[in-house]
Amino acid sequence: MPLTAEDVDRFEASRPRLETIAYRLLGSAGEAEDAVQETFLRWQAADVDRIGVPEAWLTKVLTNLCLNQLTSARARRETYVGQWLPEPLLGGDPMLGPAETVEQRESVSYAVLTLLERLAPRERAVYVLREAFDYPHREIAEILDITEAASQQILHRAKKHVADGKTRTEIDRAAARRIVEEFLAAATSGQTEPLVRLLTADAIAIGDGGGKVPARARAFEGAVAVAKFLRGLFKPSEAKRAIVGGSPEVHAWTANGEPAVVVVLDGRVVGVMCLEVTAEGIAAFRNQVNPDKLERATAQWATSGHGEPLFHAF
Structure with a gap:
């Protein structure tokens, strides 16, 4: 039976929530949109009049589609060129979803x-x-077709795995900008020492080029190694200008609620570097330069009041 206009409206009312769930599950905005569209096709094919709680039904269908996607994604990532990082979402993107609680903000960082x-x-x-x-x-x-006890046990195990990683410090947009500006001032100073002072001793720097943009296959580890890498990264050169096709703008922004450096060339986002900030200093730099994972960021950037760049790189 074809969907009525009311049935379509019921789905569209749920779409934003479904997209935010799918993004957190998959780490990819594009894959999240595809999963939500597939959920709509399932809704279209269902006898919706017999579905008691549409929100619960849609969430179950979407979640299980994402679980299947995650299982196949693991196999694909074994052949991925270089490091794999999630697709960043710039501040203001509705797919970031709810941010009322610490847990909600943390889960999308x-x-x-x-x-x-x-x-x-x-x-x-x-x-x-x-x-x-x-x-x-x-x-x-x-x-998930499991027991409540199993759900509780799985959550306990998952939270332990996440807690074993570094935790960030809560930062508002103004503070994020100050952190990025301080970092960029140190990175462009031509010296290593100012950068080392901003980093934790076990800081890392990692990049995802997807085989389409040059990015080191292994992470830089340790404050000194990371500082040397970052100093070189922001050092102007003709070779870098040739690679990116010009002299890009460098902005201080946020991505996934974290301080971020956004690099833009001719209106196109060509790099998003997320800074993981802890009480001890900056613990990680995660740099997304794979163009396939920056299309949504470019669209979001075009609608944001981002102002003038801090400077032009290279």
């Missing part, structure tokens, strides 16, 4: 999305549904 890659698909689903969307274990159990 770039640092935690990276840590979630360590979890088994079901662990990730339980963690996201409980921590980010406050689903009770009874509903999570129904969505």
Whole structure:
């Protein structure tokens, strides 16, 4: 039976929530949109009049589609060129979803999305549904076809895995800008020492070029190694201008709630570097330069009042 206009409206009312769930589960805005569209096709094919609680039905369908996607994604990432990092979402993107609680903000941070890659698909689903969307274990159990006790045990295990990674410090947009500006001043000073002072002793720097943009296959580790890499990264050169096709603008912004450096060339976002900030200093730099993972960021950037760049790189 074809969907009525009311049936379509009911789905569209749920679309923003479904997209935010799918993004947290998959770490990819593009894949999240595809999963939500597939959920719509399932809704279109269903006898919707017999569905008692549409929101619960849609969440279950979406979550299980994402679980299947995560399972196949693990195999694909074994052949991925270089390091794999999530797709960053710039500040103001509606797919970032709710941010009223610490747990909600933490669950979509770039640092935690990276840590979630360590979890088994079901662990990730339980963690996201409980921590980010406050689903009770009874509903999570129904969505995943497990018991409430199993849901509780899985959440405990998942939270331990995430807690074993570094935790960030809560930062507002003004503070994020100050941190980025201080970092960029040190990175462009031509000296290593100012950068080392901003970093934790075990800081890392990692990049994702997807085989399309040059990026080191292994992370830089340790404050000195990271500082030397960053100093070289921001050192002007004709070779770098040739690679990116010009002299890009460098902006201080936020991505996934974290301080970020956004690099823009002719209106196109060509790099997003997320800074993981702890009480001890900057613990990680995660640099997304794979153009396939920056299309949404470019669209979001075009609609944001980002102002003038701090400077032009290279």
